[in-house]
Amino acid sequence: MPDDIPKLPRQRGKKNQPKDTAWKQQNLPALRPHYDVTSAIPVTLITGIATLAMGIALYFGHNGSLEQEVVYTNCSLANGTQIERIMRTELGNETFQCSYSVTLEQDFTGDVKFYYGLNKFYQNNRLYFNSRNDQQLRGKINEIDGCDPLQYVEDKNGTKIPIAPCGYVANSMFNDTFQLFYMNGTTNGTTRVPWTTRGVLGATEMKRKFRNPVRAQNQTLCDVFQGTIQPPDWRQPICQLGMNSTDPNVGLGFENIDFMVWMKVAALPNFRKLYRILNRQVDMFSNGLPKGTYQLVINYNYPVYMYDGDKSFIITSENWVGPRNLFLPVIYLVVGTFLLLVTILFILIWLKQRLSRVHPT
Template sequence: MEMEGGSSSGSAGGTQTHRRFSPVRSRAFYKFTQQNLPACKPVLTPGWVIMTFLIVGIVFVPVGLVCLHASESVVEIMDRYDVECIPEPYRSNKIAYIKDSSISKNCTRMIKVQKHMKAPIYIYYELDNYYQNHRRYVKSRSDKQLLYGLKYKDTSSCKPEETSNGLPIVPCGLIAWSLFNDSYAFVRGSGEMSVNRKNIAWKSDREHKFGKHVKPFNFQNGTLIGGGKLDPSIPLSDQEDLIVWMRTAALPTFRKLYGIIEEDIDADEIITVHLFNNYNTYSFGGKKKIVLTTSNWLGGKNGFLGMAYIATGTFFILISVLFALIHVKNPRPHGDPTYWSWNRKSNAS
């Protein structure tokens, strides 16, 4: 019985060995490792190459023209106010002006609308030379505290704005501490225009990243005040200025949505902007601008996409013409089809 068992085991082992190294599998494995598996091998003749470049160019140029026209149809007004809103006596010392709380920061700007602006009209503030992508600045926050409030104790990532007067800060960190606090009011004729400040932040941020029962606590109560204050009676999920600001920008020049005007503005109309020039961009040589813009199916005003399509399409067309001229002047003879791999196999059989 032992002899039979051993024989059976040996037979099974021999069978397994035979299956493992079967000639069929060996040939398939060899073809795979040597990249000899059947595959599509297109022959790129000059005609195919020229036509491909030409078709791509013919498609790209009209698409670029459409994108460029859509961008040009967007009406955008930009007004820089950080210099003009400083009183004459303080223009030689802007930092002293912005830090002196006894000086009025009220300012009035007149904006003339060149073209008809169809609602909704988006209001942005634009900051320049402001590096929100700095590593220490970006890390100085606590996402779990924004969601759970004082229930979450580990806020060491918020340093140096972690505690104040021995008490935790909600929301903590440098990003919240430096909240933008300029404000704008728009007057049209004799009446003030309504600005919708709701739904300016991402819905996912409002519902999933900021707690609906988390309210500001001990915020901006230290000796050094950074930016705007928060209403301690309103949950963080409803303070959309903070939510917009907390989504940090990747570039030193960026825009953030302030509000939406939901009424049309006619051409040649003059809008009076009453603003509070509170935010300190003078310490680091920054700039502040207010932007009014419409939008369309392509978004805001940005001609780069259209110009990129046109430039790429034109380049492809020129390349196709150049290849065609070279092919006509110095045609390259085609290779003998009998030497193609699939023809060699059929001839051999």
């Protein structure tokens, strides 16, 4: 069968060849620096001085931050029993309460923040921090993908009841609570230190990542969570979370401030998380925490004996560098000192080269 498709003549020659210009042929002149000891000295010197200066500033800044830490892992009851030796099965729904006397040697002026700390708790484990469903935390309570094996519970009829909130992270939520009393107050000798949740988390983060399911008119929060079940290690359903809190504006359900703080996993096994901030709108504490004696009352709910961890409560008065942490200043000081030593070495090499030129052998 004859080919009726006309054949186009082939184009030969230099039709597609770029023009012979410096730009298109990549022949533009370029700077090709040659590094030697002479050019390296100012770089290491300036960088070393800047890094060392930053380390010194951070060091004095962190030393200016006041901090009082109370390690309460071995919290003891009135009968002398240490709580960390009580097994989880013995805890049940009972809350143990213990107290510590805390003495502030100087005024904690300015914004005072209160943290809880955990040691040897690996929230950075991949299987742990991936065990959650962010869609569920935004109000879609039936979204449980990614929470295996804490996705659902089967009832006697084989029906799968979704866990809300699902996953390892939510199941291990920290639930110790604290109260702090100033012993030099005017009301029966004690005054409760006022706390606020304002500023613990950013408003944008709270609204975008954590939302309770939409409620119809006359529906309670527990009504919209019907058909779900609480995580295995929880003592109450999600709809009651924050309901019995002594702190105002703590939030309920997925919007509970303690729950939201816990769901932000930590990068290191030893970490602290912001619990509350001092409410400075109260006249007695408008300038911060005055020095004196305080009583810290702890509702002990969270066991750490199974992984040999520690728990602590931290009171901090922060300045421009944030919480007291000497890790970053030490790194800056070490790097800055190293660069200055390298600069000295380069100077010695440069002097040796100059002398060898002046007095050749």
